[in-house]
Amino acid sequence: MTALDKQRRKKLQAVVDKDYSYRSYYDDDIEVKSTGRCGFGVYAARQFQPGELVFEVTGQLINKKHYEGSEYVMDLDEDWYLEPSTPGAFMNHSCSPNCELVQLTEFSLGVVAICNIEAETEISFDYAWEAFDWNPKCQCGARNCRGWVVSEDEVKKMKRLAKGRKKKPR
Numbered sequence: 001m002t003a004l005d006k007q008r009r010k011k012l013q014a015v016v017d018k019d020y021s022y023r024s025y026y027d028d029d030i031e032v033k034s035t036g037r038c039g040f041g042v043y044a045a046r047q048f049q050p051g052e053l054v055f056e057v058t059g060q061l062i063n064k065k066h067y068e069g070s071e072y073v074m075d076l077d078e079d080w081y082l083e084p085s086t087p088g089a090f091m092n093h094s095c096s097p098n099c100e101l102v103q104l105t106e107f108s109l110g111v112v113a114i115c116n117i118e119a120e121t122e123i124s125f126d127y128a129w130e131a132f133d134w135n136p137k138c139q140c141g142a143r144n145c146r147g148w149v150v151s152e153d154e155v156k157k158m159k160r161l162a163k164g165r166k167k168k169p170r
């Protein structure tokens with residue numbers, strides 16, 4: 001067996017996506033589909049009212065003591081992270097989100113609408129990440145976009161970090 005080069009990996013991943021649908025999801029409420037700008041996203045398949053449960057996020061539970069989750073890991077409670085599976089894993093950040101996360105059960109989070117959501121709208125929440133050197137630039141397109149995927153009160157710190165990042169030779 002040979003290691004997969006980048007191009008072949010991409011080609012084979014497309015086969016996995018098409019034939020095995022790990023990354024696809026559709027029901028009467030929501031749908032995972034391509035955003036056309038940054039990979040996949042979760043979209044409303046119908047209208048949601050403020051306060052309405054949009055869907056339940058389940059996945060792998062990871063003990064915070066030996067953390068090895070991805071960047072999409074979510075806070076479940078004091079001791080546990082939730083590594084969301086499809087469709088939750090495909091929810092994008094927005095600086096002007098239409099949903100927020102609440103703890104629903106011992107093992108799951110709920111995505112709850114915080115405003116009226118029309119069908120076909122992308123479902124988003126505020127990742128509210130801490131500022132680190134690696135935070136990506138935000139592409140949410142909101143009028144009040146913070147510029148980076150970072151929480152509101154970390155914007156100042158992020159601007160400082162980003163300045164330093166530019167100066168550093170790579």
Ligand SMILES: [Zn+2]
Nearest residue numbers: 095138140145
């Ligand atoms: Zn933004």
